[in-house]
Every structure is written in C-alpha cells, then in structure tokens.
Amino acid sequence: MAHSCWRPALALVLVLLGTYAEATSSRHMDDFIEAVRRVEASVPGSGPLAVLRRLRGAAGLDDAFVRHFLGNAVSDVPQLDASLSGYLRAAVHHRVTEDAREEGVVLTPDGTTVALAPLLLGIEAGFLSGAAGRVRGLFQLTLARALGSSALLGPDGCWDSVASPRVFTLLDGQSTLTAARVNGGVDGVVLGTEVSAKDRRPLLLSGLLAEYYARRPESTGPDAAPRLVGRRRRENFRGLAAPPALARQVVKAAELRRRLTGRSKMAAEEKKQLVASANEGVKAFVRQYVGE
Structure with missing residues (x-):
C-alpha cells in the first residue's frame, strides 16, 4: 500500500518542481520580484540592505x-537553494552574447526592458548613504562605467514572448550600453537617490520594486500615477543628472578602473583627452536619452 502511494506522491513532487522551474525561467519583473520575496523569507526580519547583498x-x-x-x-x-541561486545569477548577470542575445534583463509590466544589475547596485548604494541625495558611487555603479565605454545609446530588442518572456534579442548589432542597460542604470539612480533619504526607506525591497514597476493607466488629475514610478524614469532622471556632473563621474570611473587594475596614473595629456571625450559623450547621451 505504501509503495502504491509513493508513486503518485513522487509524481506530484516532480510536477511542482517543474512548475516552479517553468515560472523562474521567465524573465518578467513580476517573477524577479517573487524571487526577491523568497530571498527575504530565507532570513526573516532582514532589511533591504541585507537582501540586496544576498542578491549581489x-x-x-x-x-x-x-x-x-x-x-x-x-x-x-x-545558502539559497540551488534553483533560486541559479535563477538569480541568470536573471541579474548582464551580458550580450555573440548571437546578439542580451542576458540579465527583464520585461516590466509597462513594456520596458530593464537590466537588473545596475538597478540593484544603485539601490544598494542608496541604502548605504548617510545623507539624503549624497550617494557615494551612485553614478559610477549605475551608468558612468558603461558610458565610459560607449556614450551612444545602443540597440533595443524584442522578447520571444510577452506573456512568458525568456529570450531577449537585440535588433541591431552588439553593444554593452543597450537600451535595457541604460533603463536599469537610470532606475538605479532614481531609486538609489530616493532611498538615500532615511525617512523614505521601504521595509521590503520587494515592496519598493513592486510599487515602482506597477502598471498604472495613463491618467491625469487625482488618479495620475505617482512621481516615483518606472514610466516616469526620464523626467525623474533629468532632475538628478546634469551633464557636467555626469561627465565628471565618467572620468572618475575610468580613473578608478585604471587604479584597481594596477596601471599607472594618467599623463596630463591623456587625462585632458579623457575629459573632453567624456563631456562630448555625455552631452550626446543626454540629448539622445533625455531629449535635451
């Protein structure tokens, strides 16, 4: 009798595992937020900063x-269980493959594709801040390092499915500074700045993400979407990133990368060329992305 009951039970377990694997293979923001909730539940009472470090x-x-x-x-x-760890690594680690597939990106409810790595790094930097609006490394972690490699906004792409997105393929060429990479970096700047104010810090990272990326109808008046929402990223970013300041962060990121790899300090002429290139590149990026 026990043996006859064992097989249906095993079959049920396999079905449940298959269902979970199917869900976690999806690259939708809602699925990522659900994974964040599982990380939060793995260490009850842990705050957003601890969860962000676990995700990292x-x-x-x-x-x-x-x-x-x-x-x-x-x-x-x-340790997180193997299926969750595997999902997080695949969902967060950003790269563009030789066949123009962009990994480490998710589809948000409003149809925007966002890279998760710069988003999470910006939020973590914000939680580490000791003063509102003053976030150490915010722009370098989210945008400046990538802007130093390519100031022109790269290609967008398309998903294999909207209902259950898994593969995102770029439409034109390869670039690490893709539209999704920029969207994630901009969201990291916006949310990192927001949580740098201690009185605006959420209790749960999953709650912050769910609120920011919630789909809301286009409307005006009392029912209009709140200020801090994903589809308003460009107007929110515009008030946070003056081109000269962003260009300085690009230069600082390049100098830091050089120092961390053990290379000698830049000569004066090389530094001058870098500054000029950063200024022109950031101006072009802001015109293209922000529209000014």
Whole structure:
C-alpha cells in the first residue's frame, strides 16, 4: 500500500518542481520580484540592505569596482537553494552574447526592458548613504562605467514572448550600453537617490520594486500615477543628472578602473583627452536619452 502511494506522491513532487522551474525561467519583473520575496523569507526580519547583498552574492556582482563602493557581498549566511541561486545569477548577470542575445534583463509590466544589475547596485548604494541625495558611487555603479565605454545609446530588442518572456534579442548589432542597460542604470539612480533619504526607506525591497514597476493607466488629475514610478524614469532622471556632473563621474570611473587594475596614473595629456571625450559623450547621451 505504501509503495502504491509513493508513486503518485513522487509524481506530484516532480510536477511542482517543474512548475516552479517553468515560472523562474521567465524573465518578467513580476517573477524577479517573487524571487526577491523568497530571498527575504530565507532570513526573516532582514532589511533591504541585507537582501540586496544576498542578491549581489548570488548573482556574482562582486568585482573590485563594485567592492570599492559597496564592500563584499554577503557570504556568511545560509545558502539559497540551488534553483533560486541559479535563477538569480541568470536573471541579474548582464551580458550580450555573440548571437546578439542580451542576458540579465527583464520585461516590466509597462513594456520596458530593464537590466537588473545596475538597478540593484544603485539601490544598494542608496541604502548605504548617510545623507539624503549624497550617494557615494551612485553614478559610477549605475551608468558612468558603461558610458565610459560607449556614450551612444545602443540597440533595443524584442522578447520571444510577452506573456512568458525568456529570450531577449537585440535588433541591431552588439553593444554593452543597450537600451535595457541604460533603463536599469537610470532606475538605479532614481531609486538609489530616493532611498538615500532615511525617512523614505521601504521595509521590503520587494515592496519598493513592486510599487515602482506597477502598471498604472495613463491618467491625469487625482488618479495620475505617482512621481516615483518606472514610466516616469526620464523626467525623474533629468532632475538628478546634469551633464557636467555626469561627465565628471565618467572620468572618475575610468580613473578608478585604471587604479584597481594596477596601471599607472594618467599623463596630463591623456587625462585632458579623457575629459573632453567624456563631456562630448555625455552631452550626446543626454540629448539622445533625455531629449535635451
């Protein structure tokens, strides 16, 4: 009798595991937020900063540049289960493959594609801030490092499915500064600045993301979408990133990368060329992305 009951039970377990694997293979923001909730539940009572560090550790966002600003990712806590860790690494680690597939991006409810790595790094930097609006490394972690490689906004792409997105393919060529990479960086700046004010810090990271990326109808008046919402990223970013300041951050990011790799300090002429290139590149980027 026990043996006859064992097979249906095993079949049910396999079905449930298959269902979970199917859900976590989707690259929709709602699925990522659900994964964040699972991380939050793994250490009850942990705040957003602890959760962000766990996410960074699971995703492997722990190079010398990131550690310079954020410190080491959490490693002395209970390990996440293999399926969740695998999903987080695949969902967060950003790269463009040789066949023009962009990984580390998710589809948001309003139809925008967003890279998760710069988003999460910006939010973590904001939580580490000791003063509202003054966030160490915010622009370097989210946008400046990428802008130093390519100031022109790269290609957008398309998903294989809107209902259950899994593969995002770029429409034209390869570039690490893709539209999704910029969207994630801009959202990281906006949300990192927001949570730098201690009186505006949410209790849960999942709640912050769910509120910011919630789909809301286009409207005006009393029912209009709130200020802090994903589809208003460009207007919110416009007030945070003056081109000269952003250009300085591009230069600082390049100098830091050079120093962290053990290279000698830039000669005066090389620094002058870098500054000029950063100024022109950022102006072009702001015109293209912000529209000014």
